[in-house]
Amino acid sequence: MPPLDVSLLCYDLPSRPRPEMGRILVTGATGYIGGRLVPELLARGYRVRVMVRAPAEEYCNRWPGAEIVVADALKADGLREALQGIHAAYYLIHSLLLGQEEFESKEIQAAGNFRTAAEKEGVAHIIYLGALGDIRVPLSPHLRSRMHVAEELGRGRVATTVLRAAIIIGSGSASYEIIEHLVRNLPVFFVPRWAQTRCQPIAVRDVIKYLVGVLETPEACGRSFDIGGRDVLTYRQMLGIFADLLGKKRLFLPCPFCHIGLFSYLASLVTPVPAAITRCLMEGITSEVVCQSQDIRHLLPFQPLGYREALVRALSREEQDRVHTRWSDAYPPAHELAMKLHEIPKPVRYTSSYTLPTEKDAPSLFRSVCRIGGKEGWFYSNWLWRLRGMIDRILLGVGSSRGRRSSSSLRAGDVIDFWRVEDLRPDAMLLLRAEMKLPGMAWLQFNVDRKEGGQGPPTHNSALGTANQLSVNAYYQPSGLLGKLYWYACLPFHSLIFHNLIKQIEKRA
Numbered sequence: 001m002p003p004l005d006v007s008l009l010c011y012d013l014p015s016r017p018r019p020e021m022g023r024i025l026v027t028g029a030t031g032y033i034g035g036r037l038v039p040e041l042l043a044r045g046y047r048v049r050v051m052v053r054a055p056a057e058e059y060c061n062r063w064p065g066a067e068i069v070v071a072d073a074l075k076a077d078g079l080r081e082a083l084q085g086i087h088a089a090y091y092l093i094h095s096l097l098l099g100q101e102e103f104e105s106k107e108i109q110a111a112g113n114f115r116t117a118a119e120k121e122g123v124a125h126i127i128y129l130g131a132l133g134d135i136r137v138p139l140s141p142h143l144r145s146r147m148h149v150a151e152e153l154g155r156g157r158v159a160t161t162v163l164r165a166a167i168i169i170g171s172g173s174a175s176y177e178i179i180e181h182l183v184r185n186l187p188v189f190f191v192p193r194w195a196q197t198r199c200q201p202i203a204v205r206d207v208i209k210y211l212v213g214v215l216e217t218p219e220a221c222g223r224s225f226d227i228g229g230r231d232v233l234t235y236r237q238m239l240g241i242f243a244d245l246l247g248k249k250r251l252f253l254p255c256p257f258c259h260i261g262l263f264s265y266l267a268s269l270v271t272p273v274p275a276a277i278t279r280c281l282m283e284g285i286t287s288e289v290v291c292q293s294q295d296i297r298h299l300l301p302f303q304p305l306g307y308r309e310a311l312v313r314a315l316s317r318e319e320q321d322r323v324h325t326r327w328s329d330a331y332p333p334a335h336e337l338a339m340k341l342h343e344i345p346k347p348v349r350y351t352s353s354y355t356l357p358t359e360k361d362a363p364s365l366f367r368s369v370c371r372i373g374g375k376e377g378w379f380y381s382n383w384l385w386r387l388r389g390m391i392d393r394i395l396l397g398v399g400s401s402r403g404r405r406s407s408s409s410l411r412a413g414d415v416i417d418f419w420r421v422e423d424l425r426p427d428a429m430l431l432l433r434a435e436m437k438l439p440g441m442a443w444l445q446f447n448v449d450r451k452e453g454g455q456g457p458p459t460h461n462s463a464l465g466t467a468n469q470l471s472v473n474a475y476y477q478p479s480g481l482l483g484k485l486y487w488y489a490c491l492p493f494h495s496l497i498f499h500n501l502i503k504q505i506e507k508r509a
């Protein structure tokens with residue numbers, strides 16, 4: 001094997017790659033953890049099969065060399081095919097966004113289907129990343145569900161290794177972004193009793209190292225390990241350390257009132273993370289999540305990062321615009337396997353188009369299109385977009401503050417505020433699907449049409465009638481009368497906003 005690239009997370013892992021063991025399946029690869037694990041396995045020479053629910057062409061570029069298979073763990077049918085010929089399977093499936101009512105039962109169902117299919121296909125090893133917590137005390141539904149999934153997977157004949165982690169700190173992790181935005185946005189913290197609960201956060205790079213390490217360490221097979229970083233801290237201390245790191249003076253005042261539902265809702269209003277997730281995560285705050293055993297440190301003897309060090313690395317990744325995966329990569333429930341624009345029976349009920357001829361070249365125009373949203377805003381009437389996002393957040397939708405993974409690059413599946421990239425053709429087309437609460441389905445498509453000779457830098461082309469063309473098309477498929485009323489209510493704003501939006505995109509190109 002060639003020497004490992006030091007930019008990889010596992011370059012200094014004490015275990016040795018064992019690609020000869022056979023094919024590895026990674027589920028949840030479009031998610032936060034799975035998306036970081038796949039490149040590490042590929043770099044270590046493993047033959048990797050990636051299981052996704054909704055295929056996208058872009059995955060072949062994202063994971064060159066990996067085999068892509070389509071299956072849904074909630075449907076037993078495709079699972080056997082996904083697990084055929086697999087030696088070890090990572091189970092990183094998570095349905096947090098389904099909301100409390102559904103996620104517990106769905107998670108057990110998915111794990112049960114997976115275990116049965118793995119047994120039938122003779123899989124030797126399942127590796128699962130679950131959560132820390134003491135099963136003997138009352139746990140939040142989220143933590144309890146993680147325990148039940150571990151039990152369900154381990155119930156069968158396939159040796160199951162369970163890694164149990166508390167909150168994961170890394171660029172793009174939901175917990176990290178909640179803490180970061182709270183500290184950046186709030187000058188005063190009213191601290192309830194549960195903020196004194198202890199937690200052992202772990203850096204995302206250490207989680208990935210343990211996930212790879214247990215695959216490569218035969219003694220780890222079939223066992224359960226607690227994994228954590230160097231520090232055990234209260235949530236209050238974690239906020240304080242982050243504030244200190246950012247050089248922000250924050251006031252912490254005791255608060256007798258401690259309704260977690262209300263705190264999590266308020267947290268969702270000042271952070272990019274929607275209420276469905278803040279609630280699940282914050283309900284777990286009342287349970288102490290600290291490693292009870294250090295066994296993993298003997299099997300994989302490397303020094304995990306401390307909390308402050310993990311924060312510094314995450315902040316620096318953000319500053320360098322090198323966030324590889326983000327919590328928002330996983331689809332929210334209302335849009336799970338959402339219908340794509342090309343799947344809508346034609347013609348789409350309502351459309352409106354705005355076009356601008358331009359002398360600018362196609363790559364510059366497209367680069368400019370790809371910078372919309374996130375920190376840069378929507379170039380025109382930003383406050384209107386923000387207002388729409390705020391209304392959505394109040395209605396428990398995803399809102400517009402999710403931002404984006406990277407401010408300069410986009411790939412299929414990325415989130416841009418309350419949109420998601422459905423399709424993208426470099427220098428030609430960007431198609432966004434709306435994920436805000438709507439009485440219908442909506443898309444926004446930007447097209448850069450190259451006219452003959454309109455390729456290069458601004459020249460005399462336009463004088464020859466050969467300018468390029470930048471356009472934006474809004475598509476809307478209403479649901480019921482409310483949907484139709486919504487379209488007509490928005491129409492006057494469309495003309496103003498979209499017209500000026502493409503002008504601004506062109507100006508910045």
Ligand SMILES: NC(=O)c1ccc[n+]([C@@H]2O[C@H](COP(=O)([O-])OP(=O)(O)OC[C@H]3O[C@@H](n4cnc5c(N)ncnc54)[C@H](OP(=O)(O)O)[C@@H]3O)[C@@H](O)[C@H]2O)c1
Pocket residue numbers: 027028029030031032033034052053054071072073074091092093094095096110129130131146165166167168173174175326327329330331
């Ligand atoms: N992130 C953390 O802070 C953290 C902390 C402790 C433990 N963990 C554990 O780490 C594991 C992975 O978490 P994560 O944060 O990476 O999750 P995530 O970002 O929410 O990703 C979840 C993944 O599960 C897939 N999925 C959901 N339902 C599925 C189904 N029915 N069939 C097939 N795939 C399905 C999603 O695919 P789609 O793209 O198709 O939706 C997505 O790839 C979880 O077990 C979690 O408990 C995470």
